[in-house]
Amino acid sequence: MTQSARRDTRGTPDSTPGTAxxxxxxxxxxxxxxxxxxxxxxxxxxxxxxxxxxxxxxxxxxxxxxxxxxxxxxxxxxxxxxxxxxxxxxxxxxxxxxxxxxxxxxxxxxxxxxxxxxxxxxxxxxxxxxxxxxxxxxxxxxxxxxxxxxxxxxxxxxxxxxxxxxxxxxxxxxxxxxxxxxxxxxxxxxxxxxxxxxxxxxxxxxxxxxxxxxxxxxxxxxxxxxxxxxxxxxxxxxxxxxxxxxxxxxxxxxxxxxxxxxxxxxxxxxxxxxxxxxxxxxxxxxxxxxxLDTPGPAARRRPRPAAAPASTPGPADDDSLLAVEDLRVTYATRDGERTVVDGVSLTVRRGEVVGLVGESGSGKSQTAFAILGLLPPEGRSEAGRLSFDGRDLRGLGRKERNALRGCRIAYVPQEPMSNLDPAFRIGTQLTDPMRAHLKLTAREAREKALALLERVGIAEPERVYHAYPHQISGGMAQRVLIAGAVSCDPELLIADEPTTALDVTVQAEVLDLLRELQQEREMGLILVTHNFGVVADICDRVVVMRTGQVVETAPAEKLFAEPRHEYTRMLLDSTLEDAPPRAPLRTPATGGPLQETV
CATH class of the missing domain: 1.10.3720.10 (MetI-like)
Known part of the structure; x- marks a missing residue:
């Protein structure tokens, strides 16, 4: 167990016994x-x-x-x-x-x-x-x-x-x-x-x-x-x-x-x-x-960014696990309909990691939520094709969607502490989906939850199982969400900025964990991110989005070696990996190097 992982197991200041x-x-x-x-x-x-x-x-x-x-x-x-x-x-x-x-x-x-x-x-x-x-x-x-x-x-x-x-x-x-x-x-x-x-x-x-x-x-x-x-x-x-x-x-x-x-x-x-x-x-x-003397409410949902309309659809493979063609997401506003995703097409094969990349507001999360069927009531989606393992998702009702979500299609959100209910212990939130989908007994679900907590790198699974969300750290909360996402053995995992709220060391550990779990279970994985470093580290294929449309799709190695679209080149040029080191600061008066003071 790495040092940062051990840091995670200590939880936050709120986890002290006195506070409880x-x-x-x-x-x-x-x-x-x-x-x-x-x-x-x-x-x-x-x-x-x-x-x-x-x-x-x-x-x-x-x-x-x-x-x-x-x-x-x-x-x-x-x-x-x-x-x-x-x-x-x-x-x-x-x-x-x-x-x-x-x-x-x-x-x-x-x-x-x-x-x-x-x-x-x-x-x-x-x-x-x-x-x-x-x-x-x-x-x-x-x-x-x-x-x-x-x-x-x-x-x-x-x-x-x-x-x-x-x-x-x-x-x-x-x-x-x-x-x-x-x-x-x-x-x-x-x-x-x-x-x-x-x-x-x-x-x-x-x-x-x-x-x-x-x-x-x-x-x-x-x-x-x-x-x-x-x-x-x-x-x-x-x-x-x-x-x-x-x-x-x-x-x-x-x-x-x-x-x-x-x-x-x-x-x-x-x-x-x-x-x-x-x-x-x-x-x-x-x-x-x-x-009402309880911990403060969880953070409210942040408004999801919107993007301007565009279109560059791509073909879908017939043998794909997930196939999306010409997906559009619109919202009703006072000034009429606003299109935030326009003509997005992508495919995910079994065992493949697809990176969905773009700036904030490019429509990445809206695309993911449309696939999951979790758009808010004012949002509307339509697609020429939206199928999972050959099954058309467009006409499914709420009950049919629930049978897929969490069981065959799982989701890892980007704000771990806001996605855990503060009123329930971690163990309860892990075992509920397993008992609903896998029909496990309470004892079987508990044993599997403890095994999953240990598998995702939590050193004290028993303690975390009985803890409330405010008693664990952000890194541990993200591991808990990953454990919950894979608990019902999904075939497709959608991870929406899973490392955004974490420090650099914990980000690397979480990415390693996602890659290991994806390879162990041969899952298809959609990684929603704006970080090309993460894309290079884990993705097999990349879909680049801009203002609601797909501008480029290519294998990861080819995209980094020969980016075709100017927007992709601009994003790659914005990274600092190949930037020259910053010159030392100089004093305004003498122009000499700034001296450190104790």
């Missing part, structure tokens, strides 16, 4: 918050008291005894009796059931509607997003109190049904929150990496999108619960709830009717509502602090 302990698990952070602990205890007591009301009092919440009207606290009525002789404690305990159940119904209905709608609209966008957003805006525009009153008039005084309608009213708020969270994360590079691994949409949403959505959704749920308890109490206070049942709102109604006779009747239901709502509000704030 300081971050901690969200539940641990929550339990270290004194306010949160007090809120949890109070809420647990309120729920337990309501659930076990028959064990705490033998009195009935609805049986009235006129002889006990306005009975003071003590004797047979611990908290006294109301105007018709009903036990206040029993009504308080049993009333908690109604109020808490009503809040629970409202929150569950809101989540059952808002979360799936937000996930689908935020992930797939397009017309579905437009329609669901329009419906949500329409519901939010309607006055909530008017909707509730109309529903009560139509359904009748049924508290649970009314709270279900309240859930419908609250659902658009959940939808907007979830949709915003999904939209913010769906363009992350690690989500693209999951798509390239061939994972299905359902698995990507479950493993990579939901962890981001769940924290704000839990926080909002606690807030909605408090709001629902207040609204439920208000409905009961107005006498619009279920008749004959005990509830905190009904107790307030009774207390206000006898405000001048016995004002102390306001105390019990008022405190119950205030304590419950305040507890839920403070708990929501504590949950926010605990759940």
């Amino acid at each position: 302990r300081r971050r901690g698990h969200p539940l641990s952070r929550l339990l270290h918050n004194r306010v949160a602990v007090v809120c949890l205890v109070l809420l647990a007591l309120i729920v337990a008291a309501s659930a076990f009301a028959p064990l705490l009092t033998s009195a009935s919440p609805t049986r009235s005894t006129l002889d006990d009207a306005f009975a003071p606290p003590g004797g047979g009525h611990l908290l006294g009796a109301d105007s018709v002789g009903r036990d206040v404690l029993a009504r308080l305990l049993y009333g908690g059931r109604v109020s808490l159940l009503g809040g629970f119904i409202a929150v569950v209905v809101a989540l059952l509607i808002g979360v799936p709608a937000g996930l689908l609209a935020g992930y797939y966008r397009g017309r579905l997003d437009a329609v669901v957003s329009w419906v949500a805006s329409l519901v939010m525009a309607a006055p909530a109190i008017m909707v509730l009153l109309v529903s009560i008039a139509a359904i009748g005084p049924d508290t649970n049904a009314t709270m279900a309608v309240l859930g419908l009213i609250l659902a658009p708020g959940v939808f907007r929150l979830v949709r915003a969270s999904v939209t913010s994360v769906r363009e992350e590079l690690y989500v693209d990496a999951a798509r390239v691994s061939g994972l299905g949409d359902a698995r990507i949403v479950r493993r990579h999108i939901l962890p981001v959505v769940q924290a704000p959704t839990i926080i909002q749920s606690a807030q909605m619960f408090g709001v629902a308890v207040v609204i439920q109490a208000g409905i009961e206070f107005l006498g619009l709830g279920s008749a004959g049942q005990a509830s905190w709102g009904a107790m307030l109604n009774e207390a206000f009717a006898n405000l001048y006779t016995k004002p102390t009747m306001l105390v019990a239901p008022g405190l119950a509502i205030v304590i419950t709502v305040a507890t839920l509000g403070l708990l929501a704030n504590a949950l926010r602090d605990a759940l």
